[in-house]
Amino acid sequence: MSTSTQVAAGAEAAKQTTGRRKKAPLSEGARAERRLGFLLCAPAVIVMLAVAGYPLVYAIFLSFERYNLELPQDIKFVGFSNYAAVLSSPYWWQALKVTVIITVFSVSISLVLGMLLAMVMHRTIFGRGIVRTAALVPYGIVTVAAAYGWEYAWTPSQGYLSAAFNNSAPLTNEVQAIIVIIIAEIWKTTPFMGLLLLAGLSLVPDDLQRAAMVDGATGWQRFTKITLPLMKPAILVALLFRTLDSFRIFDNIFILTDGANNTGSVSILGYDNLFNALNLGIGSTISILIFICVAIIAFIFIRGFGTAAPGTNTGTR
């Protein structure tokens, strides 16, 4: 090997290092910081990729296959026919309808009640601690445990609520069962909403309220003209969280009706297709469709309403 090539190689190497230097002048400390950053994030990234990233990709793959656990020898690539099957099935649209109805009603009602709860917690003259403590009870309770409580409360000749409503059996009727499910959801999630909104409410300066009061604004005017606009970011974040959470409703329906009488949500449908029909292909297709729905909801909130995606405020402080 001639010296000239060695020199050229050396010059090349030197050029590379200087090139890199020019792009990002990294001191020894900055490089160590960068390495530490990667190291510290590695475990979290690996777990999240392994448990969410890889299965999602695998689900996309499965959704293009005919894959029934009862017929393991009959696994075959079938293109979009699973999607065609699901999207042309009345079960999917019924489940989607139920999910959307439950989401819209439970989120909007719990927003209003959560707002009232936040105001009560913010303004009450005495017993603030007790109210806040009581409000945390539904949040802390296990959803399934609460769902059993609701189920028995609405069971005819056993439950106090059924007895109060003329010994009715609402869980055996589509519309009434959905109302019961919505009530159970609202009861469980309003405290969370209230606490998020309370945090937003405490950011509204009292001086502003007092100034408006001096200027003769009524309570309602102060609420709509001062409180609401200032709380908009907090409200939108709370709404985004609650909407996505409500869209994946499973526990309450599973216990209360198990999807009987057309009360199943999309999550219930996906679960049934996996564990009752043992159909991985269709189950995965439903999973992917639910994922797409959730992505659309998040997109509408973040782009359409300008919801600040949580975490994007990193470093502002």
Add this chain to the structure above:
Amino acid sequence: MAAITTTPRQKAGWGVTNFVVIALALIPVLWMVSLSFKTPAAVLDPSFIPSQWTWGNYDQILSTSQFVRPLINSIGIGIIATLVAVVFASMAAYAIARLRFPGKSVLIGMALLIAMFPQIALVTPMFNIERSLGLFNTWPGLIIPYVAFGLPLGIYTLSAFFREIPWELEKAAKVDGATPFQAFVKVIAPLAAPGMVTTAILVFLACWNDFLFAISFTSTISSRTAPAAMEYFSGSSQFTVPTGPIAAAASFITIPIIVFVLFFQRRIVAGLTSGAVKG
């Protein structure tokens, strides 16, 4: 509404309001507790207060491995998943809050995506993956997904807490010759402990509350958790619905959590609201 002086009438108004809020929050829970103390005959009576009281339902569930074993699983799986998630999340949150490195926004985006993820979308593929890896119906088979879903919650909550820490102390430690790692362990970690406790509580509550993964990735009591186990209770005879035992089990897994939540309520409220509101 925001009056500075209070009249007796306002006071009474707030008293009524507070009472309504407290009643709405507590009645469904009290109903469940009342059911758990009803004898099998009294269960068939819709009155709110048991006509005949008994500890029998608790005796029954606590004397069978059908409940005791799942309870142990719930506690063990919950604690392990929480510890792992909090350690990993603290490391990542520290890096996000303090260090400059490329890909930070990708990490935040990924955590956000998982926080919004519909869990059911993971159940089908994870079920198949866990079966082929031999993780199905084992503790790790639940711990791993719990850690993954605890991480986004942990990363948000902790990075919000970490931003409040007086970082000049870290600089001072570095000036004194500590490496970034030493500065983390010796100076910052003790200051970060309250935030980590809060995060641990929130992650543990999420694990304790989970039902979908618990019924999907388990098949026997060797790894089934308590919320999933109630589905499989049997009545005193095969013709009776196990209402009493289920109510007892539901109360049993709820009451400690409620006490726990009330005990740590300040921390929980701080943690729940830290990540969500822009300051």
